[in-house]
Structures are given as C-alpha cells and as structure tokens.
Amino acid sequence: MKTPVKPAIEESGDAMTRRRVLSWLSGFGLFGSLIITALSNLIFIKPRATYGQPNRFSIGKPEDFPSGARVSLDTRRVCIVREGDKIAAISTTCTHLGCIVSVSETGFSCPCHGSRYDQDGNVTGGPAPRALPWFQISLAPNGDIEVDKDTEIEAGNYLRV
Amino acid sequence: MTNQTTTSPWKTLVALPENIWRSIFRNPLPSSDLGRASTSFTNFFLHLHPVKVHRNSLKVSFTLGLGLISFFLFFILVVTGILLMFYYVPSTTQAYDRMLDLRGTVAFGIFLRNMHRWAAHGMVAAVFLHMCRVFLTGSYKPPREFNWVLGVLLLLVTLFMSFTGYLLPWDQLAFWAITVGTSIASYAPLVGKEVKFILLGDSTVGQEALLRFYVLHVAVLPAVLSLLVAIHFWRIRKDGGLSRPTEEDAFPADGPAQVEIVSGPAVIMATSPAAAAAAQPVLQKRQYGIQGLVRGPFTKVGNVPDRSVFAWPNLFMAELLGFLITVAGVLLVSLYFNAPLEEPVNIMHPPNPAKAPWYFLGLQEQVSYSAFWGGVGIPTIEVLLLLLVPYIDRKIAGVGRWFARERLLANSLFLTFVIVNVILIIIGTFFRGPNWEFVSPW
Numbered sequence: 312m313k314t315p316v317k318p319a320i321e322e323s324g325d326a327m328t329r330r331r332v333l334s335w336l337s338g339f340g341l342f343g344s345l346i347i348t349a350l351s352n353l354i355f356i357k358p359r360a361t362y363g364q365p366n367r368f369s370i371g372k373p374e375d376f377p378s379g380a381r382v383s384l385d386t387r388r389v390c391i392v393r394e395g396d397k398i399a400a401i402s403t404t405c406t407h408l409g410c411i412v413s414v415s416e417t418g419f420s421c422p423c424h425g426s427r428y429d430q431d432g433n434v435t436g437g438p439a440p441r442a443l444p445w446f447q448i449s450l451a452p453n454g455d456i457e458v459d460k461d462t463e464i465e466a467g468n469y470l471r472v
Numbered sequence: 473m474t475n476q477t478t479t480s481p482w483k484t485l486v487a488l489p490e491n492i493w494r495s496i497f498r499n500p501l502p503s504s505d506l507g508r509a510s511t512s513f514t515n516f517f518l519h520l521h522p523v524k525v526h527r528n529s530l531k532v533s534f535t536l537g538l539g540l541i542s543f544f545l546f547f548i549l550v551v552t553g554i555l556l557m558f559y560y561v562p563s564t565t566q567a568y569d570r571m572l573d574l575r576g577t578v579a580f581g582i583f584l585r586n587m588h589r590w591a592a593h594g595m596v597a598a599v600f601l602h603m604c605r606v607f608l609t610g611s612y613k614p615p616r617e618f619n620w621v622l623g624v625l626l627l628l629v630t631l632f633m634s635f636t637g638y639l640l641p642w643d644q645l646a647f648w649a650i651t652v653g654t655s656i657a658s659y660a661p662l663v664g665k666e667v668k669f670i671l672l673g674d675s676t677v678g679q680e681a682l683l684r685f686y687v688l689h690v691a692v693l694p695a696v697l698s699l700l701v702a703i704h705f706w707r708i709r710k711d712g713g714l715s716r717p718t719e720e721d722a723f724p725a726d727g728p729a730q731v732e733i734v735s736g737p738a739v740i741m742a743t744s745p746a747a748a749a750a751a752q753p754v755l756q757k758r759q760y761g762i763q764g765l766v767r768g769p770f771t772k773v774g775n776v777p778d779r780s781v782f783a784w785p786n787l788f789m790a791e792l793l794g795f796l797i798t799v800a801g802v803l804l805v806s807l808y809f810n811a812p813l814e815e816p817v818n819i820m821h822p823p824n825p826a827k828a829p830w831y832f833l834g835l836q837e838q839v840s841y842s843a844f845w846g847g848v849g850i851p852t853i854e855v856l857l858l859l860l861v862p863y864i865d866r867k868i869a870g871v872g873r874w875f876a877r878e879r880l881l882a883n884s885l886f887l888t889f890v891i892v893n894v895i896l897i898i899i900g901t902f903f904r905g906p907n908w909e910f911v912s913p914w
Contacts (some may be wrong), residue, residue, distance in 0.1 A: 345686065353670075355671050356670055357666075357669070358673050358680065361673070361674045361680065362672045362674070362678075362679060362680060363675070363676060363678045363679070363680070365675070366675075385819065385820035385821075386819060386820065388676075392667065405837075407655075407843055408651070408652045408655035408656060408839065408843060408847075409649065409651050409652065409654075409658075409676075409821055410651065410652065410654035410822045410826060411820065413821070420907065421907070422822050422823070422824035422825065422826060422906065422907060423648070423652060423822060423824075423825065423826045423908065424825075424836075424839065424840045424907075424908040425840070425907035425908040425909055428619070436840060436909075437842060437907075439839050440843060441842075470543070
C-alpha cells in the first residue's frame with residue numbers, strides 16, 4: 312500500500328495558497344480588462360469633434376448695429392444689444408429647455424413654456440430657473456466683433472466700441 | 473409508401489410533395505390529445521407555449537389581450553419599419569424630402585408611414601394599459617416579481633423607441649420636441665449635461681443627433697426590446713403561466729379544494745430505484761406527464777379539478793384572432809388618418825406652443841412648473857416606485873382578480889398615479905396654448 316502523497320495545495324481553511332492568489336489575480340485581470348473594454352464604448356460614443364456651429368464666431372463691424380438695436384441672430388442663438396457705445400451679446404437659448412427666446416417689448420419671451428425675461432435677461436416669469444447668460448465679446452484685430460459662447464460673463468459687462 | 477425496396481422514380485416523384493410537407497411539419501393536424509400536445513412542443517414557433525393552458529388565461533375579460541396586442545404592434549412596427557428603411561436617409565438635408573417622397577412617389581409609402589406611426593402610438597398605449605391590467609389584477613406578486621420589473625423596463629424602452637423615432641421626419645414637430653426632451657435630460661444631476669451631449673453628439677440638435685437617434689431607433693433599441701420581450705415571455709412560462717385566482721376564489725361552489733403543491737425539486741431522472749419508487753405515487757396521479765418535469769412550485773398534482781385546456785387549438789386560435797384584430801385595427805386607422813407632417817425644420821422659429829408627442833405632454837406639463845422636479849425628480853421617483861412595487865407589497869392576496877377587495881389600498885394608490893398622469897396629459901394636450909398659457913379648448 313502506497314503512502315498517501317501529501318497534497319501540494321492546502322485546500323482547507325483560509326490559507327492563501329499560491330494557486331489561489333494567482334487565480335484571483337488572473338481573474339481580476341481578465342474581468343477587469345473586460346469591464347474596461349466595455350467602458351471604452353462610453354468614451355467612443357462621446358464625440359471629440361463636433362460638426363455643427365462653432366462657438367466662437369464674428370458677427371460683423373460695430374457699425375452694423377446702430378445704438379438701441381436689439382438684433383437677435385437666431386442661427387447663432389445670440390442677441391446683440393447696443394446702447395450708445397456699449398455692446399453686448401445675450402444668449403437667446405432659453406435656460407429652461409433650450410427653445411429660442413424671441414425679443415419682445417419687455418425683453419425676451421420663450422414660446423415653449425412661457426418663460427419671460429427682462430431686457431438684461433433676468434427672469435421675470437415662467438419656469439426658467441436662471442437668467443439668460445451674457446457671452447464674452449471682443450474686437451478682433453480686423454475690427455470685427457467676435458462672440459465667444461464658451462465664455463460666460465457677468466450680466467451688465469458691456470464692451471465699449 | 474415510399475420506403476419499399478423497389479422504388480420507382482415515378483412513385484418518388486408522386487410522393488415528393490407529401491414527403492417535403494411531412495419533412496417540414498412533422499405532425500398531421502392533431503386529432504388526439506397526444507397529437508395536440510406534440511403539436512405544441514415539436515413546433516419551433518409554438519413551443520414557447522405550454523401544452524395546456526389554464527382557462528383563466530384565455531378569458532378576454534381577465535387579460536384584455538393587452539400583452540399580446542403590444543407584441544403584435546411591435547411586430548407590425550418591425551415590418552413597416554424595415555420597409556421604411558429602404559427609402560429613408562438620416563440626413564438633415566434629405567430626411568424631410570424623403571418624407572415627402574413617401575407621400576408622393578413611393579408606392580404605399582404614405583400608408584406604411586401611417587401604419588408605423590399609429591402602431592407606435594398604439595404600442596405606447598397598449599404597453600401602459602397592460603401594466604395597469606397586471607397591477608389591478610395583482611399579477612406582480614411572487615413569483616412574478618421579476619417579470620413585473622422586466623415589464624417596467626419594457627415600458628421605458630418603448631417610450632425611448634418612440635422618442636428616438638420622433639426626430640426622424642425632421643419636421644418642426646420633431647426638432648422642437650427633441651430639443652425640449654433632451655433639455656429635460658440635461659437637468660439630471662451630475663450626468664445630465666454629459667447624457668445630453670452624448671445623446672445629441674453635439675451641443676444642439678443637428679445632423680449628429682439625427683444620425684444617433686436613427687441608429688438607436690433602428691438597431692440598438694429594437695435589439696434591446698426584443699431581448700427583453702423574449703425574457704418576459706420565457707418568465708411567464710417559468711413563473712407558472714399567467715396569474716389566476718385560487719381555486720376557492722374562482723370556483724367557490726366546488727368547496728375548498730385540496731391543493732397539493734410540490735415545492736421540492738421535481739424528479740427529473742430517478743437515479744436509484746428508491747428514488748423512483750418515491751416519485752411513483754406522484755407520477756401516477758398525473759394525467760399528462762410533461763408538466764410534471766417542470767421544476768417549481770406550480771406543478772399541479774393530485775385531486776385538483778382540471779381547469780386547463782389544450783393550447784392547440786384554444787390558445788393558438790385566440791392568439792391568431794388577436795393578431796388579425798390588431799392588424800385590422802392598424803390598417804383601418806391608417807386608411808382614415810394620415811400621420812402628421814409639419815413644416816421642415818426651421819431653427820429660427822419654434823412653433824408656439826412647441827409640444828411633445830401626446831404621451832410626453834404630461835411630462836411637459838410637469839416640466840412647465842419645475843424643470844428639475846417635473847422632468848427628472850418626479851419621473852425618477854415614479855419609475856423607482858414602479859420597479860420596487862412587487863418588493864414592497866408582499867402580501868399574497870387578491871391575485872388574479874380585478875379590483876380585489878384585499879388590494880383596495882394598492883389599487884387606489886396606483887389608480888391615483890394613473891389618473892393624475894392622464895389629467896396632466898389632457899391639460900397639456902388641450903388646455904395649453906401659445907407660451908404654454910392656459911387656454912380653453914371650447
């Protein structure tokens with residue numbers, strides 16, 4: 312009768328054998344890489360370049376906007392306001408749900424859910440949660456006015472031209 | 473007989489049609505119970521049905537056929553949707569023209585589009601009503617909890633399907649409904665802005681959004697929906713068929729019935745003589761063997777009155793009738809009503825008021841009070857409550873009956889939820905005019 316060979320691996324108890332550690336590590340690595348591969352789809356579907364409107368654009372010379380003008384550039388979703396030598400760009404995207412607000416007697420009003428704003432874009436009624444943002448506006452070297460929709464500025468900050 | 477030793481080519485030829493037929497359909501039309509049973513489980517399309525089905529499951533007044541109607545409408549949507557794909561181009565410059573082509577030049581184009589549109593509206597309604605039926609008959613109780621959860625997910629996917637399809641015609645209605653809808657999503661805390669950006673592929677609704685919604689609508693969501701439907705159907709079988717009242721509730725005249733329930737593991741293969749002998753008394757009482765092999769607590773044995781009928785032809789004929797009625801209904805509506813098509817997208821002039829499709833108008837009405845609470849907070853709470861209903865309400869009483877007295881509280885709460893939402897939809901549809909101001913429809 313052969314003497315029983317001592318098992319190479321101690322299966323009993325909580326003892327961390329080499330085999331168990333290795334299988335945990337490799338399992339962790341394999342499943343981890345699987346999960347990371349799946350998560351990479353989230354990065355894939357988030358576009359790095361967009362093909363729509365640029366957020367920084369020029370809108371022409373200051374002379375195109377006479378004093379007192381409130382010109383809504385709907386394709387750009389911005390309203391150019393000029394008072395004397397002060398000029399500013401106010402967003403016309405409703406802060407409620409993204410409709411385009413129209414210029415009204417008292418300021419702006421939204422056709423979708425009835426939000427109303429005053430001349431400076433402050434909310435005066437309706438469900439809008441915030442005032443319309445003002446965008447950074449600057450003079451380019453060639454004399455054009457440039458609007459940067461990526462940079463919001465405090466309301467009442469006009470550019471002097 | 474063709475298997476004779478001397479088969480002449482002529483005889484082979486004569487027997488050819490029958491041989492081909494028999495190789496496809498293994499059983500003749502059944503004339504015996506054995507035949508009816510084997511028809512159900514040897515046919516690929518029929519084998520997801522049980523061999524026998526409880527009479528209660530066939531009662532139209534119990535199910536109203538709403539689950540089946542939802543499925544048939546989905547089938548119609550897949551067929552008409554694939555046909556429409558032959559002519560549709562998901563491009564901002566072409567999509568609207570293709571809609572006009574469907575009206576003007578494509579044979580049956582307008583008809584197919586009508587069918588697709590009305591079946592979609594019908595499916596949203598049918599899925600919702602199906603949920604009401606399941607709730608009001610207490611059918612989400614154990615062991616059907618998870619199938620209820622799947623059902624809630626199916627409702628959400630159906631709504632998302634509908635939402636993504638809404639953009640594709642690229643008309644004013646489409647553009648502004650999606651602008652409003654995705655803005656609602658951006659109110660979600662933390663991830664809202666990202667979700668909106670990923671959904672649209674841009675900061676505003678444009679070409680990227682159209683392409684993304686198209687892919688979701690024709691590939692991703694139908695696949696998800698089909699998978700969920702398959703599991704949903706599978707679970708019906710595994711959870712013991714549709715819910716039904718207990719014997720005492722349904723047939724009080726019979727007196728208290730002796731319901732014997734085998735809750736232990738079913739004997740699939742008796743490996744030892746002792747085990748086979750132990751299983752014998754159970755097996756002897758059973759009239760049809762195949763259900764005895766099904767594991768679970770619903771295997772019916774013993775001296776329970778048999779309230780079931782063969783699926784062939786009872787269930788299959790009922791399903792066929794349901795299918796025919798559904799198709800006929802969609803055809804009829806599509807003949808008389810054209811799917812709406814508004815002006816092509818004009819980014820500069822939102823229609824006033826800009827309204828979402830009717831089933832989202834309750835949401836839009838909520839949103840007009842508070843964008844976060846109406847659009848995100850309350851809907852999230854509602855969905856969570858729906859998902860958790862079978863895990864909160866654990867009392868097994870009043871299952872399988874409409875408006876059971878034992879379920880007065882649960883049913884009242886649910887009906888309140890339904891009625892509030894219906895009222896919100898009615899207000900949003902008929903009582904809201906320009907600038908979302910209250911108007912009277914009269």
